[in-house]
Amino acid sequence: MSEYILCFTLFCIGLYCVLRKRNIIKIVIGLGIIEYAVNLFFVLIGYRRDGRAPILAKDQVISNMVDPIPQALVLTSIVISLAVTALIVAIAIRIYEKYGTFDITKIRRLRG
């Protein structure tokens, strides 16, 4: 149980980082932490105590394997978060070119 709680704590830390930090790069890191927390949680769901790798050979029983589906799904979601992170970092660099700062409170041309 404690690992689930730790996952949730990690999620909250990431959320705090996104909501509270003023530096754009720190916000991106916060997003990364959130994604890691969710991915970790997803992998833990498929975990079985003393489980084996889920490879089906002739003389293996299925019952003590870990669940392979969460692993496949997490791989997909890691790829997605890679794409999002790359895009956001590119945008952050362009923002730095235009505004000359990473401070989110000074990047406020849009209002209303």
Added chain:
Amino acid sequence: MILPFFVIIPLGAAFLISFFGKRIKNFADLLANLGTLSLLVFSLYSISLVATHKILVYKVGGWVPPMGICMVLDGLASFMLVMVNLVSFLVALYSISYMQRYTDKPKFYTLFMLMLAGMNGIIVSGDLFNLFVFLEIASIASYALVAFGTEAEELEASFKYAVMGSVASSFILLGIALLYGYTSTLNMADISLVLFSKPSSMIVKFIGVLFLAGFGLKAALVPFHAWLPDAHPSAPASISAMLSGVLIKVLGVYAIIRIFFNLIGINKVTLSILMFLGAVSMLVGVILALSQWDFKRLLAYHSISQIGYVILGIGLGTPLGILGGLFHLFNHSIFKSLLFLNSGAVVYSLGTRDLRKMGGLQEKMPVTSNTNLVASMSIAGIPPFNGFFSKFIIIVACIQAEHFGYAFCAVIGSILTLASFMKVQKYAFFGKLNQKWQNIKEVPWTMWLSMIVLAIICVVGGLLIIPLFRPFLQSAVNVLLLGTGYKEAVFAALR
């Protein structure tokens, strides 16, 4: 059989454009328009398929659904497909001329087609994780498209949008993870089956909250709306039309209604939450819109307000309310994309979005002015146009369900919408022509053609509720009324 093509065609077009687009001139324009046209034809064909078969299930890779991935076409899916592909075809047509202002058209079309693939995928997917993957494809493409101009404001808006969108996606993924842990399956019909066989528990409510927060953020319901007024105006006009017209509906509203009605099962509490969120978005959006002077920003605030109407109608839960909500969904996608295309036409000719600097464009740009008049009347709910019918149905449904407060809110929202669009017409198109704009011309023909087609749909759209065309809407409404009976329908179609 045609189901996978809703994903294959846009994906294939996207990659072919990125491969050949730079080498062959006009290839990107041609392929994008052909692709969206064929999608439109397919989606119109899907109406007749739904009329005969009720529900179609496609087994991807020949795997049987609880194990494999499936695609589902039912009334709601075909309704949404028609809406998305109609708007996207007209927007692609419009983009031929409009996107000349930007460099690198092939990249634009690649992202556009990827976004379309994501949206179509969300609609036809019958698997919860696939829905998430397609949702991410559509969102990532839209983040990039918002920043397409790479000006300071656009980058800022895109950053805000991307951060909010990623947080929303994480909420959704967390919800999916919890749901998988609870039910050990990802197929939507199967999830519903397992949830039904287990006693109700707190975890399902928690999952519901996560989904509501995640998809609500994508749909820009009011507590989560902060990104929309920045992101939608910053994109190129054709993309604003796609974002406001269909993206928030597919990513937000469609996913909410599919998951809450067909998967988890709707109850009184969820319905009242939806209604409350809808009513709040309706009023807050329109009040914030009143004070705007930026043409596109004003339209973006109205998107929040109109999505509020849709959610209010669906949240009523009565057959009439759902009919009104879905009908308004369709109508809003038509007139809001038309309004954004109009704003794009104004920007194309004038180069400004500030309403105070315009004036008297009526004589110089008759097509834009008149189509804008039609769209404004539609969104404000003036009788012969389609917006009137859907708003009227929603208000009547509110009264019928004895929610007089919400009915009153809807009427107030409608009046305020009318006021705000009178302002647009007065400042932008009527009045005296500003000396500065003596030399402007009407926009090129591909642009005004798509605007005129949308305006015609605005006028005749009200006909969808007459008995002849009613099955189109009614089959979508029936899916929602079926509720968790969805699972039996899917499994029956498999046999």
Added chain:
Amino acid sequence: MENKKEVGMTLIVKAITRLTVGLILLYGIYIVLHGHLSPGGGFAGGVIIALSFIHLMLAFGRETALKKLSEAQASVLESLGAIMFLTITLLGFLGGYFFLNFFFHKGNPFALFSAGIIPLCNIAICLKVGAGLFVIFVVLISFKGLEKEK
């Protein structure tokens, strides 16, 4: 950076890179081709292949790596990978279903030539991921160059 001829890092790094970069590339290819038999696959292998090029770029500077694989070539490869994947999945219609594993004889388990379309898909994914990651890296690097000019 002071000396224009000396692009990249020191001699030690360059010498080690010369030795290791081929091995890294080979390891990536191994991971891709054995993706259906052992842990790994198109994505992991593609990342390793992209890393070998990035390694080259870090040690020898941008131009040397771009001479091996230019940005335009990489983006062509990326689109090619995607088109290839889509074609493979479309070929599933030969058996009647989209995404069908259409080889009727799937070979023996744990043999290199087995599992139908999965190795082919792995290769396509590897092209897409490897080229894509490389392009992302190059693009992010070139932003930094712009900023220095200011």
